Amino acid sequence: MKIAFHAPLKSPDHPVPSGDRQMARMLIEALRVAGHDVGIASELRTFSREASDAAFSALRKEAEREIARIRRLWQSKGPPDLWFCYHPYYKAPDLIGPALSADFSIPYVTAESSYSFRRNLGAWKLAQDEVAAGARQAAVNICFTHRDREGLEAPIPEVRSALLAPFIDVSPFRDLRRTEAGGNRLVAVAMMRTGDKMDSYRMLARALALVADVPWTLTVVGDGPARADVSEAFSAFPAGRLDWLGERPPQAIPEILAGGDLYVWPGCGEAYGLSYLEAQAAGLPVVAQHTAGVPEVVRNGETGYLTTAGDIDALAAALRHFLVDGTLRRQFGERARRFVFEQRSLPAAAARLSGIFAEFVGSAK
Structure with a gap:
């Protein structure tokens, strides 16, 4: 499949190292080992350190411009087969993928999506509502731990989820x-x-x-x-x-x-x-x-x-x-x-991802 990859917290190309950046890179590599054509769809970072209605409104406007840009690109060159979002949560929701996935009728998939009951206040609730809506829309939400899976399913019982154990390039x-x-x-x-x-x-x-x-x-x-x-x-x-x-x-x-x-x-x-x-x-x-x-x-x-x-x-x-x-x-x-x-190697993760896609998304195109 041709996969559009997006990490709203931190792009895989971000200059500052972190576990999030490393995991995003590992996911891209595992998807490629599984035979998929993966490209970074957007560099837009929606991370907010503090809750702010004004800041969230500004992010929405940035996201709307990015949606328009990607929409024009896809209308010209054709859409991907799937949108893959890594680590959407209340401080960094995916404000792009769900809309584009719906517009172009392609599956939406998340990995390490999380939900926190404590954040249902003010501007954090606005962001978290976006995360919850994306989790509901997703063909599957891939979780790396049982703890994360339970944390997502408890507040949003209708979500579809699957486990993928954390892995590295050995x-x-x-x-x-x-x-x-x-x-x-x-x-x-x-x-x-x-x-x-x-x-x-x-x-x-x-x-x-x-x-x-x-x-x-x-x-x-x-x-x-x-x-x-x-x-x-x-x-x-x-x-x-x-x-x-x-x-x-x-x-x-x-x-x-x-x-x-x-x-x-x-x-x-x-x-x-x-x-x-x-x-x-x-x-x-x-x-x-x-x-x-x-x-x-x-x-x-x-x-x-x-x-x-x-x-x-x-x-x-x-x-x-x-x-x-x-x-x-x-x-x-x-x-x-x-x-x-x-x-916990790349081949093991690639095989697991293939199984998840076969079950929740359909056969690879």
Whole structure:
């Protein structure tokens, strides 16, 4: 099929890296692996940081101009077979796809659409009404976690939904040579910003303080506006225990992970976390919390340990298990690598997408 792809939160071509941008790119690649012709339909970003009637009205006008532009293009060159929208939610609704899909009688599909009861007020309600209408119109709403699926179906029971497990491109990890650092090299990859990321950094620092008697070093990959706060959270540790690498390009991450022994990231509020999959693809077991979407990407007791949310003692105990037992660490790491390569790769995602389209959209054109 010829697919028009749109990500209203952040275009796949946006210059600032993030999990959203990475997932959008992965979806495009998986669709192409499945045999589809995918093009980015629009660069329009409908993200609003704060609720505002005036701002939403302005976005609507921008969207109307974009609809008119795309309509003229399609009338001249022909419409696609399907509109695919990634991650519409109350702060970034799809204000283009539903109208064009209806005008040209093509299927509308969403991935990672979400709905929040708490946002049914003021300008957020205006945006969320658009998300709900799009979810109802969609031939299928593709969800990456059971949690997200339940969150969409509860307020909008008539929606059609299907599950697609989070995935990554495993090819950069295929020929990696593990250079185990002796069991004590911990790795964390995360942006430095306020909110859930900062909460995870602080929790990690507190857990590491409880295993200070065991030899370890922590490599941190990431940067951002909360860098000073992150540094302060780890200020009690000797300088030799922390290796701050800053922001690194995506192509550098596999080798960094391959030089570690254990991936540790509490995961406060994580939608799912593609970094967990990358770490496992590199052969690293994971220590994180059993919270939000993390259980969708880490097999507790098989590829890592997921501890009770908020329990710092339990997080530290899980760390200690891996730090002192190299055999356990290698067993979990080997299972983690197999799990990602066999079940969370681009080919696996492409096959699942083909099945979803066959069930909800019809045979590929």
